[in-house]
Amino acid sequence: MNRQKSYKELDGRGCLYLVPTPIGNLEDISYRALKILNEVDWVASEDTRNTQKLLNHFEIKVNQISFHEHNSQQRIPELIAYLQAGQSIAQVSDAGMPSISDPGHDLVQACIVENIRVVSLPGATAGVTALIASGLPSDQFTFVGFLPRKKGEQKAIFEKLMGREETQIIYESPYRVKSTLENMLDVYPETHPVVLCRELTKIHEEYLRGSIRELLDYLSENDIKGECCLLIGGGTEQLAQEQAEQLTLTIKEHVDTLMTEQQLSSKAAIKEVAKIRGLKKQEVYKEYHEI
Template sequence: MQKQKSFDSANQGQLYLVPTPIGNLEDMSVRCINIMKEATIIASEDTRNTQKLLNHFEISTPQISFHEHNYKERIPQFIERLASGEMIAQVSDAGMPSISDPGHELVTACIENDIKVIALPGPTAGITALIASGLSPQPFTFYGFLPRKKKEQLECLEQLKQDRPTQIFYESPHRIATTVKHVAEVFGEERKAVICRELTKLHEEYLRGTLAELRDYLADHTLKGECCLLVEGFSGETLDQEELHLSIKEHIEFLIDEGLSSKEAIKEVAKQRNLKKQEVYKEYHIN
């Protein structure tokens, strides 16, 4: 067991994890600014990007690059400096370090070397999008970026499709249409979902609807800016043994007898059987 008292013995080295704005610079807290000013160095994912932030808040602390391509080289250097009593502020390009960004390996190295790790609260895209999405805010699961390759992505979604918490994914504007199409294919078209883009910026936008509606919208519209995709959790509604052996038409009639309207029954059958509503509607009226 290890016990950390974050603010005892100020002369010891400390790693501060500093969140930076995801769009609007006014979201930078006073404490974050002060820590970056007091730090010996700032470990930055992209020094050019962070320099714009430093210039805006008149922070003169020197930077050292720290990203996925050099972290193995940098971590021993940082540990040595922290062990000698220096203070390092670690930042990613936007939002929380370690959340789909560099940082975790440095945190674990510090813990292994009994160096204090202090996280500052601040902006994070997933939670910001979640609380305004209209989907259940808890429980939730943050996944981040899904695999890019189709086969791997579909396999991953198959493992997630019956998870009950609201699910949060990150996606690029270039891949969001394909990803939504795959999620609709695996999770079912009637699952509610929300896309949020350009968080905290002038063109912030929420798209709320079913996965089918979002898929169809994206077929005709191109999005700009990094996106958050939020999908409602699995409701727990699966076919019971009696419904399992029914035809689509019999299943609809069964639900109508249970008190649902024909429209509601068609929607529910499509959801439970992971089919398109049009297919269920056609099957019901033709047969």
């Protein structure tokens, strides 16, 4: 067991502060974050050039050291040595909370092993910021982070998420969000609720709330820019059960059921049945029309 008294000095060693930075609007930084950045000996930055702009804006002069996924294993012993010598370090990411989708977790673990204090400051985080304004249930949620890029790997993750009742939060590039939604259609019905948020806290902040199909139709005619947060509606355990029950129906019964319950055209229902059953649309079409 490891017990940490965060605000009690430990043998002259330094402290690792996990300092959140604004996700867009610089006014979102806290007084405490500015105070810590002014007081520490080092700032371990995901991108020193990006962090320097923030430091310059608030007229903070402090030594920086790069710390990112490509050099983390080399840097961690160096940072631990600074901390053991009594110097304090603030770790920051390019935006939002550190240690989420960056190598900060490994540094935290190394500090815990060496009995070095780790103090986390509260602050902006894109996923929760998007969630509470999304309109989707926010009492329970799962943070998924960045998805793998391969279609098969994404589909496997979506198949696991479909049975979850809580809202799911995904980070995605604007260049891949359309293909990600298309991959979702291999698992979810096209009417499933999703919310796409982009440019959080910035002047062009935008929420796109609707179904998977509605968002895809929008993206087919509109280009989007800025980092995106994709939220997937939960409550799909019942959906998974219903789909399992539908597989006991004949193909014709299955198509008719979807047409009635979801008010789909025969064409849309045939496409949905083909997806659910892993069949070609032509096979379902011939079976339904008894060709």
